[in-house]
Each structure stands twice: as structure tokens, then as C-alpha cells.
Amino acid sequence: MAKAYWVATYRSVSNPDALAAYAQRSGPAIAAAGGRILARGLPAQVYESGQQQRVVLIEFDSVEQARAAHDSPAYQDALALLAGGAERDIRIVEAA
Template identity: 35%
Template sequence: MPAYAVAHLRQVDFGPDIVAYLQRIDATLDPYGGRFVVHGGPVEVIEGGFSADLIMIEFPDRENARAWYASPEYQAILRLRTDHSTGDVFLVEGVPQGYRGVDILKKLPHATA
């Protein structure tokens, strides 16, 4: 099942270190099957408020996502981002092909699908 590394960056001090990070990150993703599916860009807010950059990187599964984040290659560039940005980063699993919204009820106690 696909997994995603998601970054919600509220502040980025765009300078030489961020440029170096961006120039090097793609090579760290390749061995783990990672690819950008969202990388900043304008957000059209239709409910609530959102004022940040959103980045999503897809991996074949959670194991590859974890291995990428822990890899020596990514850890070598991580501080280039973390020293110059503020936000949250997390891993989340996707859902299988054909998944429907009602399927979540199967996972909830006392819910009926």
C-alpha cells in the first residue's frame, strides 16, 4: 500500500541551504521509489484556513518511506531544511485501490458499515 511523507511547512527561510537541499533531495528518493506528488504551489482554501506550503512524497509502502527518512543520504541533508524552516513532517499510509469513504466504519468500534 502506498505511503506518503507529508510536510506542512509554515515558514521557510529560502536561502543557499534550502537551495542545496532541493538540489540534493531527488537523489535520496530514487533508491526508495519516492516521488513528489505535491510540492508547494498555490493552495485554494475552500474551508478553514491554511497558510503554509504542503509537500507530499509518495513511496511504494511505509517501509520504504521510513528507510528513506532514516537513510544516511537523507540525514546528511536534513539539517539544510530543518535549520531554515518551521513545520510538521509525518508519514501516513494511503488506501488501497477501490477504497470507499464508508470503509473506515469497518475499523471503528461500535460502527456499522
């Protein structure tokens, strides 16, 4: 079974307090669902029209595990704390 990666890029953050509350709750929810946060923060370097946006990279053992983590009640509770405080894009990508 191929590993999967949850990639989140933040276009903007309009409520840093909401983001902090979300981050405090989402980390444990993701870990409880089997996710491992590999990287988070601003890019060290960008290329080819890249944007200086916050990025989070989380590894899971499978696409199914990544989906289940996102859909879990614990993560959904964390997500409710963000409540429009950031505009972002989340993708789940299967390893090659």
C-alpha cells in the first residue's frame, strides 16, 4: 500500500488567533489518526511563480487513512475553530 501525503497551502490568514486554536487542536487529532507532520511553515525557497505561503506536509500510511483523518470528529472539531480564519487548499496525494 502506498503512503499518502496531505499537502495544505495557505493563501491567506485573516485570523491568526483562530489559526492558533486550530493548530493546537488539529495536531493531536491528526496524530491520533496516524498522521505524521513532516513539515510546516513558510517555504525556504520558491520557484516558478511559487508564492511565499504557509505549507503543511503530513504523511499517512494510505489515502484512506488520510481521508479518515480529515473526516474524523476530532479533526472536524479542530476545523470548526478555524471557521474562515484562513483561506487554504488541502490535497491528498498518493506516493509514487
